[in-house]
Amino acid sequence: MEARDLPPPAKRWTPEQTRVLNAEGAVSIVHARSGAGKTTVLRGYAKKRPQRRILYLVFSKPNQIEAEASFPSNTKPQTSHSLAFGVTGLRYRRKGLADTKPVAVSRIFGTSNATASAAIGLVRKFLSSGCDTVAAVVDPRNMKDRSALPYAEQLWELMKDPNRRDVPMPHDGYLKLFDLEGHVVKGYDAILFDEAQDANPITVNILKRQNIPLVVVGDHYQSIYGFRGAVDALEQFSGEHFMLTNTFRFGPEIAQAANSVLSMFGERDLIVGRGGPSQLHRDGKPEGPYTFLSRTNAGVIHHGIASGTKKLHFVGGFENYRTERILDAYFLYARMPGEVRDHEFREFSRFDQLVEYGEEIDDMEINAIVEIVKAFGMTTPLRLDDLRARSAVPAEQAEITMATFHRSKGLEWDNVVLGDAFDWSKFLEEDPRKRLAKFREELNLLYVAASRARKHLWINATLEAIMRAYPVG
Ligand SMILES: Nc1ncnc2c1ncn2[C@@H]1O[C@H](COP(=O)(O)OP(=O)(O)OP(=O)(O)O)[C@@H](O)[C@H]1O
DSSP states (O other): OOGGGSSSTTOOOOHHHHHHHTOOSSEEEEEEOTTSOHHHHHHHHHHTOTTSOEEEEESSHHHHHHHHHHSOTTEEEEEHHHHHIIIIIGGGTTTOBOOOOHHHHHHHHTOOHHHHHHHHHHHHHHHTSSOSSSGGGOOTTOHHHHHHHHHHHHHHHHHHOTTOTTSOBOHHHHHHHHHHTTOOOOSOSEEEEOSGGGBOHHHHHHHHTOOSOEEEEEOGGGOOOGGGTOBOGGGTOOSEEEEEOEESSSOHHHHHHHHHHHHHTTOOSOOEEOSSOOEEESSSOOSSOEEEEESSHHHHHHHHHHTTTOOEEETTOGGGGOHHHHHHHHHHHTTOGGGOOOTTGGGOSSHHHHHHHHHHHTOHHHHHHHHHHHHHGGGHHHHHHHHHHHTOSOGGGOSEEEEEHHHHTTOOEEEEEEOOOOOHHHHHHSOTTTHHHHHHHHHHHHHHHHTTEEEEEEOOHHHHHHHHHSOOO
16 A cells, blocks of 8 residues: 555554455445554555445545545545435425425315324334335334324325425435435445444345445444434444554543443453554643533533533534523523413423422433523523533634534544533443443433543542543553
8 A cells, every 4th residue: 555545654554454444345344443543444444445335325525525625536435315315305395395384284284283293203203214104114002193193194295295285205215215226336446434333224225236345433332322213234234344443643541431331231352553653631630621521412501501601512502502591490490481382391381390200200401401590590580691602713812612512423532621511320230231222322421421521530429430430441
């Protein structure tokens, strides 16, 4: 391989990376731990094969834009939706691509809004499933589902009809059609499939039909979107398995924190921290700029309010942190229930009912919202306004960068402070035979967040307890 294919000066491919670069099997399954250079290796794989036309399937539009700037010209980065759009999506350009609202569906079928909403829910479930028919996703024990089925089936027919302009085609709809109509990917000699641990089941179906070399890359422990119906594609293919365990993001100390989570699952292929020196902190605060990560949106907002006058940057934009729900909780607190807009919160007329509800269903987001309103009381709306004003600075001027664990995925910073995560005592209270499965996604989220730090990581109480209970290294 030529020198230009190697990572930056004086760096060499590791033996693990070299094995992936040379992979020529029909299906190569690459398990890449956090920061282990998977993107660098995929780029190397594409550069090594300049004669091949390569499709690089990425998770989201921002990933696509980033890859377009850094991958060689023989590689086309695309999301699975953009791939399907050119084949099955174009048919619906005239009538529009969007979600259908219950009010429109109830008008078409002459049903109540509730039935219309249930029918839309069924179609959505079908579109994000690997099933061939709408009927296959119906829960036979659910009366509402069963009575909505005939409307859901008709709704899907109307969505597919390019002439029914009153019923738009959803984006997941033309992707589903690409699969149902049995299309194969044309014009490529190989496919690289990234972030495979959180794959759309329809994309997996499509990829299973291809007969060109496929490289499936991801990290089982970074799967965090199972709650949205994502599947771990690393487990859905058979082929040759590869490991990337050496990370260049951080040193052994931060690796140890991340590894203690992996060892809970009995994982033996742990991270080898080969980055610069790194440090773990149990208390104190960073002196300079830092990044704060929290499990919940409200946890992020709470830290932002409590940070006083600091300039802030919210990853993904302030408006995506759902502050309107905090305001709704405040309306309950301030005895103004008529102002509440949130669908779920409108069920309550008093703040104490919301508090009780959050505790009863053990909802981390609601409990964190309650904490904010309890802490800042009648000043809550003013605090939120101030927060919005403090976040109107360019990202590079921020003193604190803020994100949820989910939004931190794929990003990295020098100094990271971990905010709230799931409650460790709740984990311990669970039946030992069931708790790992029950808390899997929570543990994955903690692993994702802890492995974002390059130099300094301030751990939270949950990670500290895990490190004590599962010491490694
Ligand atoms: N062999 C190597 N030697 C030194 N540095 C390397 C090597 N391979 C990759 N790197 C560096 O490690 C860093 C992380 O690489 P990369 O962004 O490809 O990781 P990733 O696995 O895609 O991260 P994530 O897990 O967050 O998706 C980059 O700065 C990259 O240049």
